[in-house]
Amino acid sequence: MKDYLETECVEKIKKECLLQVFDEIDSTNEYLKKLVKREASSLAQPILVVAQRQTAGKGTKGRKWMDSPASLKFSLLIGFEEESERLALLSPYIALKLRKVLSAAAKEEVKIKWPNDLYCFGGKTAGILTEVIQKKGMAYLIIGVGINLATDPEVVRKINSPVGSLFKHIEPEELERVRSLILSCACEEIIRAVRSLPEKFSAEEIKEWNHSDLYKGRKLRLIEGEKIVSEGQNMGIDKKGRILLQDGNQQKAFCIGEASLRL
Secondary structure (H helix, E strand, C coil): CCCCCCHHHHHHHHCCCEEEEECCECCHHHHHHHHHHHHHHHCCCCEEEEECCECCCECHHHCECCCCCCEEEEEEEEEECCCCHHHHHHHHHHHHHHHHHHHHHHCCCCEEECCCEEEECCEEEEEEEEEEEEECCEEEEEEEEEEECECCHHHHHHCCCCECCCECCCCHHHHHHHHHHHHHHHHHHHHHHHHCCCCCCCHHHHHHHHHHECCCCCEEEEEECCEEEEEEEEEEECCCCCEEEEECCEEEEECCCEEEECC
């Protein structure tokens, strides 16, 4: 843990949850899933797992998360009393709250791509993978987050799409401080968001989302697997966190799929 997270950050996080830091692990999300299946009855408080390196990090839609020394990778496990319709809001709601944390840290406008990708400096900067495990009357939420703190040329070379980062450059001696600050703030915000997860987005939250929507007003194609679910103009989200697509005189709301620009 030394030279990876500042002591002050560690002590602050430990007031909110149990903290485990690994030099290397296959996947922080997979680690927590196994933990729930093995020890669900003893998981009384949130658990935060941080990895310096992931060998099989998971992204959305089963994609692999490209690891980098200049990235922050963590997963947070939080117990939820029961399965609820509120869980449908979880992914976009966490994205909205994390966007605020990252914008404040970077002093840059971080944008959202529905449902849960965050963009800065022209490319994807952070991704969120939410998973729910039902066991013994509880819903265990696993929220995996990967954040590119600075640009890694090796990752840019391997990925055939624009790669963003929270900062254009971070001096090596500043990386520990920046990583610690963002982890602490993000962890605190995510726990608060889950514990106060609403039944619907407020008018102010919808306004904030629409203001920060990367593709607001653009023509989009909504894809699920290999199938095109719908096409239309992105009109933002509704109170249930669903993306709104306008096709001619008809507006439809969708809660599944991945948004991409229609070229």
